[in-house]
Amino acid sequence: MDVIITEPSTPFPGSVHEVPGGGIVLSTLDDVINWARSNSLWPLVFGTSCCAIEMMSAASAKYDFSRFGFEVARATPRQADVIIIAGTIVNKMAPVLKRLFDQMPDPKYVIAMGACATSGGPFFYNTYSVVKGADHVIPVDVYVAGCPPRPEALLHALITLQEKIKSGLTRDQIRAQFQEDGK
Amino acid sequence: MDASTILFYTIAAYILVTGVLAVTTRKIFRSAIWLLFSLIGIAALYFWMDLPFIAAVQIVVYVGGIVVLIIFSIFLTQKSGDQMPKPILGRTLPSALASFFGFVFTINLIWHHGFIENKGILFDPTVDSIGMQLLNTGEGGYILPFEVVSMLLLAAMVGCIVIAMKVKKEETI
Amino acid sequence: MISFLKTYFTEVFQAIKSLLSGMKLTGYYFTHPKNIITEEYPDNRATLKMADRFRGEVIMTHDEKNEHACTGCSACELACPNGTIKIINKFEINAEGKKKKAIDAFVYHLELCTMCNLCIVACPTDAIKMSPNFEHSVYDRRLLTKQLNHEGSKIREGVE
Amino acid sequence: MFEEIKTSNDGELVINVGPQHPATHGVLHLLITLNGETITKLEPNLGYIHRSIEKMCESLSYRQFIYSTSRMDYLSSHMNNHACAMIVEKGLQVEIPERAEVIRVLISELTRLASHQLWWGAMAMDLGALSPFFYSFREREVITDIMEETCGARLTMNYIVPGGLMADIHPNFVKRVKDFIIQFNSKIDEYDQLVTGNIIFQNRMKNVGYLSPEDAISYGTTGPVARGSGVSCDIRKLYPYSAYNKVKFEEILETGGDSFARYLVRIKEMKQSISIIEQLIDNIPEGDFQAKTKAVLKLPKGEFYQRVETARGELGVYLVSEGGTTPYRIKFRSPGFSNLSALNHMVKGHKIGDLVAIMGTLDLVIPDIDR
Amino acid sequence: MGSGSLITLMLAAIAFSAGGIAVAKFLTKGSTNPQKGQAYECGIPSEGTPWKQFHVGYYLFALIFLIFDVELVFMYPWAVVAKKVGMMALFEIIVFIFILFMGFLYAHKKGALKWM
Amino acid sequence: MFSFQNMTQEIHSWLSSLMSETFVMLVEMTIVGILAIALFAFLGLVLVYMERKVAAVIQLRKGPNRVGPFGIFQTSADTLKLVLKEGFMPDNVDKFLYKLAPFVVMITAMLILAPIPFAKGVQIWDINIGVFYLTAISSISVIGILMAGWASNNKYSLLGAMRSGAQIVSYELSAGMAVLSIVVLTGSLNLGDIIASQEDGWWIFKGHIPAWIAFIIYIIAVTAETNRAPFDMAEAESELTGGFHTEYAGMRFALFFLAEYINIFIVCAIGAILFFGGWMPFHIGSWTAFNHVMDFIPSFMWFFGKTFFLIFLIMWFRWTFPRLRVDQLLNLEWKYLLPISIFNLLLMTLVAIKGWHF
Amino acid sequence: MGNEELIVKLQELFPAASIIQGNDWPEISFESGADFLSTIDVLKSDQTLAFDYLFCETCVDWKTHFTMVYHLDSTRFRHNIVLKYKLDRETPEIDSLSFVYRTSEQHEREIFDLFGIIFKGHPNLKRILLTEDWVGYPLRKDYDDPINMIKL
Amino acid sequence: MISVGLTHILILSTCLFFIGMYGFFTRRNLITLLMSVELMLNSVNINFAAFNKYLFPEKLDGIFFNVFIITIAAAEAAVAIAIIINLYRSHNSIDVEDAGEMKY
Ligand code: SF4
């Protein structure tokens, strides 16, 4: 196929992140706050299955999500900003995930990586133990489809999340926006 | 009242308050921490008295050594989260009284003794002079105690090991 | 005693040697930054070339007349292991007055799809294929449910 | 107060390690009892990623169920698929073309290499060395690229269909694999330089987590874990399948039984895999890549068992067919499940740090254990 | 500036830390939920408290450390004057260290420096 | 030559001409305090950035490069975010000690700065017992860690704290011995004197093999004392998740994080002073011409250059080696480092007394 | 030993059992009620059999009864057999092998978890994969869970 | 206001001494007893330093005594803690009241 990438429907979120106000004048406090938050997303070490391997690949030298400042993976939720749910969530794991999410200090974000975390994926039908989407357990900010999504797709998700934090909108506001747009 | 006086009173108050807390807190770990602060306060007092060497010794040995050891032994022997039992009144009252009267008595003695402070000579306890006197074999030299200290430490070390390892052996047998 | 000291010091030197050899390697990489293999993803989007077999999502090919090749036979729906595809059919009356089955909506749940390629293999008319697009991040998972046949598209002539 | 001290002064601390813990490589939950830093008891608690694949497979057709198995041991997804495809082929009694067999083995070995490389990096990371992780991923990415080009995906390849392969190899495949072999051979020394020879690493590994050959058999361990204890259990050698009887390779056996032996087995296995690939890459037979099979597969009534050697050990697939289009009962005998059962035996009396080292060399993949 | 500088630095440290914490307090709002305040233990409710008696395997090291620490204290004044005093200082310290080293060897022999 | 001494004196006299003694002191204290805070923050930002970049290059990565040019604002964003994170405290902690612990760690880190000469004549407090003071104060920080670990009421924290307690106190000994061997050479505890004695060459070059051994021991010991990999037992991510600061979030965690880096800076600064002559330019014996050329590089550049070199060394360790186990760690100290450092000290004494050094 | 020899040998040892040649290996089946532990003992300790390696243990729900299936291997001779044991559906009980083959401790827990078969003498028989409060045994054919299970 | 002199320091040390004593009497736990003793020793130490500074500034003996006392305090603490731990191991308690009935 010659097409390199099919053109995404939405404009591509963000390239190199400028310091707000061009690095000289700071615009408003909120901008600065959102700038800081969006550029320093420390993920919680949380990978349950296959997608975790691709998450590790995203950390590896070739994709290197440290370029965005994401590499400070914390093992404890107290210091983490974002949970990347990389993998299936089963009924036994759901309370754990909820607990980890609850234990994170605000502000906190969630990325559902892969088909399993978004909707149960390959385990949607005929299984008795899989949670059909992590958003039944905790609120999710960004969904990435794919099984597993490639590392670039995860990077794309992180950029999308950054974009969202920069906009300063809450989860519900964004949902409402989409509903207004009628998809 | 100059800065130095204020400083002294601050340090004194700090030492006393933390000291009192150290002997009255009912959480043993906190008690150790208060003791630690009290000891640091005493080190500060030495600084104030222009005895930095002693102050540093105080910190190195007490803070870096003894308190850490005490904390370890607390973990070994206590449930560190529990409150210690409240001392019974029949016990606190006599001790408080005894301490108080002892205190009054001693203060009385100090007040009436009238020390003659020797203000003429400059007090200069540099490490250099301490070291010279320490290694001095002659009159007023401390070379003998210096070596004896090593014996003492040796004895303490051997003692510790013997005592601490004793039960261990019995347990394993 | 002597032998003890000897082993003691050989141990120490061996240890230091082994540590230094590790440091040599990392030091080498530190001083040769040309070994860096990072591909800067969002910046290299223009040049990023996916492998041509890479499976990113299922798409339905439409030609310029907005026509596709899907007959609505549901073979892909049956082949899919996890119910990703839902074919909603309608019946069209064609020119000769015969009733003909055609798709109303080819619903594709991207959030469920495992990119296993079974549907593509199963499709008798090659109406669908895999596209290497992988940028599927959205804020709302409902956006991942797609309709693959374009609005107003028709089945291509001659496809049975 | 005094009584209270007396009653509960066991001095033991019960700690949860996992399910979310960097060292468990997933969602294993270990309940460890510590005396000071020494582990006195360990109880694994599984099921945090139990996805009921076995139940699910009962309602999937023979073409479909293969794909759910790549999500089990995702690091040897190709081998899992291979086992399932073979069991279906066994039931259907189709001969698959020579070419397909060789390519399957080639991809299997590449997968094994990728898996071992990931293990190497992750294990070093558990021990606190972070750079090896990145070096190992450098080589691994090359393999994943090759996979992506030929199979269309990086991790869960789904390249095997009953009867052969989904597609022929990519034209670049042979050349890229050869390039990779050259690159890998030049880099494998770095592994030794950085980790194997390192004194800290050796001290962390040697005499830690000893598993005697008898225990290894009794606990049903397989793969590098058993081979580290000197138990010969390589299915590729003992019960050769696919094209494995056509290639020469050694079964790596170490007699140490400790973590270091297990480490060495894997490192040497990588070299063996390379040698298998070298033997096959120039001799891929011409021909079809797929045998003719019906669109809807039906297995005859009966029971089938197929063992393959994945990167972690022996994977057994036990399939009961009632003659329909879906399996009646399917059981995956996963290597990790048995390997894990030896963990309690291995860590007793060791420190927490050793637990991490031992788990590192067991190379557990939790979805493989929980299925 | 003498001890004044110490006070300055101390105040600076306190101001810095307290300032940071205060800013955090004023600028952020957190959410509360019943699980948040519980101890983190890999996502599983913690069993019991760590504030109980606990076996510190290395307390013997701390004991021996204390002895050596005191030794170190004596060596500072010695080290300052060692060059001036000359060979005598070396002999004295050799005796000093030798005696202590005996204890060290004893500890080794008794296995006190092994993990308990 | 560029010197700060005149500058400070000028400021002092200028201030004295304006107001009374007490006010001058207050103003100067404020200036020093603000400078110290600024230095603190600056060092924290730079060191964290440096760590990430060093790690990245060693690991064949690019490292942070998207926030500002070359990612230099990455750490600022991180700090800002940490400040803006919810300052949150678990329920079952010992509230007082939990809150106090970061302060203790910070105060110690700050107090150690006092006697360090950052450049010629730039020193907050020229204390006579300089080196001893440093050893003393740095031994307080272990209390902060123990406090944090215990107060968190978390098992990982407690284990981490106990480990680091044992570790820090043990390694203090060999670090002390290594420091002493330089003190023996110079015959002074004063940092200024120690630097002055390296006028004609740094001790690492003048002191023969004992100096090298002392340096190696020093570097190992301080790596352990600052809880850095391969001795990061207190944090040991893969074993104890977060170690003693498992339960700390937001700003309080940032303080620990910052203090860790400041401590690294400080021990490396001390190492630079003791073995590499602090701000003293690279001088060779009597090559006056050469020495003059060297003097043109400002002294603070020398100081920071050397310190950052040592910091780089410690980072290099971190990104190369696996972590030791607790008992091996203590074994290393008590079986190898301590005996060797004691004998090295004796050797050094012999060298010093006989005048065999240059 | 080859498969034929094995069958002969097994027939000698267990005349009561029915032995057939399966797809790969000999299959020996016992009705419920047979003395299971002593059978295993013979299989493991017999010098010419030496089945010391239990590589797969599972259960099949045949709707009318359960069948426990054991796959045994001999690390010495490299021959395998399949051992089957029929269980009653109402009171599925069987002796635990956890002291003979230690690997079966976990396998049996799993089977207990998913099929609800009671292993007599098992040291720690509780649910392993599912939560303690799970109702039902999901791998049984009649298991139904309308909440969690969405049928395609 | 008088400037701070020897008497002030002595009062401080006396206070500290009796605080230690109070703790010594009221506490029943051996470790806390040890801590109280450390406080008392420290107050004595202050006296030595103060006497040296204010009464005999030409000499250093007070300082030496100070250092030696700290040394001995350390040795004492080490041995005491070894004993306490030992007692605890054999009696499972470090309460003074129980220590009374301990027999070896
Ligand atoms: S989405 Fe696919 S790759 Fe990711 S966890 Fe689920 S099954 Fe695995």
Ligand code: SF4
């Ligand atoms: S790729 Fe697989 S999962 Fe996706 S729609 Fe096709 S058959 Fe279904």
Ligand code: SF4
């Ligand atoms: S895509 Fe192909 S298989 Fe699916 S309904 Fe259309 S024609 Fe049939």
